[in-house]
Amino acid sequence: MSDDFVLQKISATKREKLGSIESRHIRRAGRIPAVVYGHGQDPAHLSVDERELQDLVKNRERVFEIDVDGKVEETMLRDLQWDTFGTQILHVDLIRINASERVTLEVPVRLRGTSPGATDGGILEQPLHALELDCLAHSIPDYISVKINALEIGDAIHVRDIEVPRGCKIHNEPDLVVVHVLSHGAEEAEPAEETEVEETETAEASEE
Known part of the structure; x- marks a missing residue:
């Protein structure tokens, strides 16, 4: 201190x-x-x-x-x-x-900028709104800033990509997604495949 x-x-x-x-x-x-x-x-x-x-x-x-x-x-x-x-x-x-001692607490994540992927029709999602931070008690940041200016459709920012103030450490798993941009209709792809499988199974059953 x-x-x-x-x-x-x-x-x-x-x-x-x-x-x-x-x-x-x-x-x-x-x-x-x-x-x-x-x-x-x-x-x-x-x-x-x-x-x-x-x-x-x-x-x-x-x-x-x-x-x-x-x-x-x-x-x-x-x-x-x-x-x-x-x-x-x-x-x-x-x-x-x-x-002057170290503490561990949750600090909110604040997104900065505009994602070009979201502007082009992608869906911006933020699964993680706070990070568990280890730092000196007198150096606790109000929030952790995450720039999304380079996020295209299909891109993601993980915990391992986050920069924190010097002397601070994040306790969350490195592979966790903080924010990403999904393509529009991406969630519909999986049900469509399931429907196709069901139709195939039904057709095979009819032939038997």
């Missing part, structure tokens, strides 16, 4: 009471219920400032510090629970980490 690397920090307060009723009271006060796990310690039930958390989420900060009554811990965002409309955070799960 470089010397100029600085984690964002938010304040947290211990929760003395648990339960849905208490959680509603906390949210009305402008705070979000939170739980911190990991590093062989018991889970800690906390609340964090809603605006501070929203800013971190908006800036896509996955790793940050929490200050609990003067005790600072490095944490990574594990899960967010949103309301029905996806506008308010109801609960947050955090994991204790060391920002």
Whole structure:
């Protein structure tokens, strides 16, 4: 970790009471219920400032510090629970980490460019929308970019073809297809062959 690397920090307060009723009271006060796990310690039930958390989420900060009554811990965002409309955070799960240690998590795949094969009538399919990435906690990318500008009909990009940031490693099987372009009607070819076989078998049965 470089010397100029600085984690964002938010304040947290211990929760003395648990339960849905208490959680509603906390949210009305402008705070979000939170739980911190990991590093062989018991889970800690906390609340964090809603605006501070929203800013971190908006800036896509996955790793940050929490200050609990003067005790600072490095944490990574594990899960967010949103309301029905996806506008308010109801609960947050955090994991204790060391920002310079390695973590493994799923990172979304984002396609870039336009496939000439798809433009020519092919069918662009993306079987894999996220990759399991091993990297330093403070270097987690928001997404993995995959260029599709050269994909013609019949072409595919596999896991082994993906470039990831230096120091990162993909755990998915190398032969898995991330994205490919199929010819239009390719899926119909196999049923057509089966029909032909059935007709042949029927003809042979009639002759017997």
